[in-house]
Amino acid sequence: MSQGVRTGPDGSGQALSTAYDTALLDLDGVVYAGGSAIAHAVESLEVARAGGMHLAYVTNNALRTPDAVAEHLTELGIPTGAGDVITSAQAVARLISEQVPAGARVLVIGGEGLRVALRERGLEPVESADDDPAAVVQGFGGPDLPWGRFAEASYAVARGVPWFASNTDLTIPSGRGIAPGNGAAVEVVRIATGAEPQVAGKPLPPMHRETILRTGAKRPLVVGDRLDTDIEGAFNGAVDSLLVLTGVTDGRQLLAAPPQHRPTYVDADLRGLLTGQPEVTADGDGFRCGGWTATAGADRLELEGDGEALDGLRALCAAAWTAAGEGSCELDGGKALARLGL
Numbered sequence: 179m180s181q182g183v184r185t186g187p188d189g190s191g192q193a194l195s196t197a198y199d200t201a202l203l204d205l206d207g208v209v210y211a212g213g214s215a216i217a218h219a220v221e222s223l224e225v226a227r228a229g230g231m232h233l234a235y236v237t238n239n240a241l242r243t244p245d246a247v248a249e250h251l252t253e254l255g256i257p258t259g260a261g262d263v264i265t266s267a268q269a270v271a272r273l274i275s276e277q278v279p280a281g282a283r284v285l286v287i288g289g290e291g292l293r294v295a296l297r298e299r300g301l302e303p304v305e306s307a308d309d310d311p312a313a314v315v316q317g318f319g320g321p322d323l324p325w326g327r328f329a330e331a332s333y334a335v336a337r338g339v340p341w342f343a344s345n346t347d348l349t350i351p352s353g354r355g356i357a358p359g360n361g362a363a364v365e366v367v368r369i370a371t372g373a374e375p376q377v378a379g380k381p382l383p384p385m386h387r388e389t390i391l392r393t394g395a396k397r398p399l400v401v402g403d404r405l406d407t408d409i410e411g412a413f414n415g416a417v418d419s420l421l422v423l424t425g426v427t428d429g430r431q432l433l434a435a436p437p438q439h440r441p442t443y444v445d446a447d448l449r450g451l452l453t454g455q456p457e458v459t460a461d462g463d464g465f466r467c468g469g470w471t472a473t474a475g476a477d478r479l480e481l482e483g484d485g486e487a488l489d490g491l492r493a494l495c496a497a498a499w500t501a502a503g504e505g506s507c508e509l510d511g512g513k514a515l516a517r518l519g520l
């Protein structure tokens with residue numbers, strides 16, 4: 179069977195917003211970037227919601243509370259309640275609560291989002307390794323987290339206190355560039371202690387489980403911009419996914435994606451929710467989408483035809499992923515992508 183981005187879930191070309199009951203939307207690079215809404219996000223989400231799709235927002239960032247995230251989205255013109263925001267802080271708090279006694283103390287290295295999530299599970303956030311914590315949890319603490327907090331975590335972890343991390347994203351985009359993320363902070367404690375944390379965030383199952391528990395989604399569609407968090411999380415949860423090209427993934431990375439990083443659908447931005455995704459069909463040795471036909475040559479991907487750039491990309495994905503099988507496509511797609519302006 180060929181590998182490639184699919185047409186609508188049953189090949190009908192039905193809009194994704196009606197084919198799936200719930201969109202599980204990543205935030206950064208999908209809905210907003212650097213605090214501002216991404217082009218077409220606000221209008222597309224409004225149309226999807228009005229058509230009956232439930233919208234939920236799923237973020238690995240444990241710093242802000244669901245209330246704060248919902249307020250930000252509402253300010254951008256996307257009316258959102260705190261109950262529709264799921265954070266890795268919530269996922270890790272549930273994971274901890276399953277492994278420590280009720281009401282246990284948890285040493286927190288991170289921000290308010292983590293403390294609120296722990297209290298929600300009946301756990302008591304504490305600040306010192308000397309407070310006799312039953313667990314240590316690390317979540318993104320923002321630029322003002324003092325270095326001494328890592329020492330505090332290290333003292334407890336080195337004593338054998340179970341260690342948890344909300345997520346291990348190594349970097350976090352800021353308005354001024356790429357900053358160290360919680361994964362980098364986790365590395366500091368790992369280097370000091372030699373221990374390994376249990377991790378909750380995307381792409382790992384605790385985050386997906388938290389999302390399904392909180393939304394009650396029956397037929398969810400994961401919408402994201404990152405292959406190794408959003409799309410891999412959908413793969414691990416065995417649900418369909420839509421990759422949008424408004425964030426960190428470019429065409430070259432998409433063509434080289436191994437199976438767990440291959441989205442079900444790809445589109446330029448959130449307008450992709452509102453349309454049926456075009457069909458990709460096998461055509462001799464190649465794959466056709468719209469006016470384009472892509473084939474895998476000896477050392478590069480070939481593209482013929484013309485039409486919508488995204489259709490060309492969809493055809494290329496089918497050719498690249500079929501050629502790569504269970505691996506990662508090593509054929510050069512540079513010339514084909516340049517022809518598409520991608």
Ligand SMILES: [Mg+2]
Nearest residue numbers: 204206207403
């Ligand atoms: Mg993102």
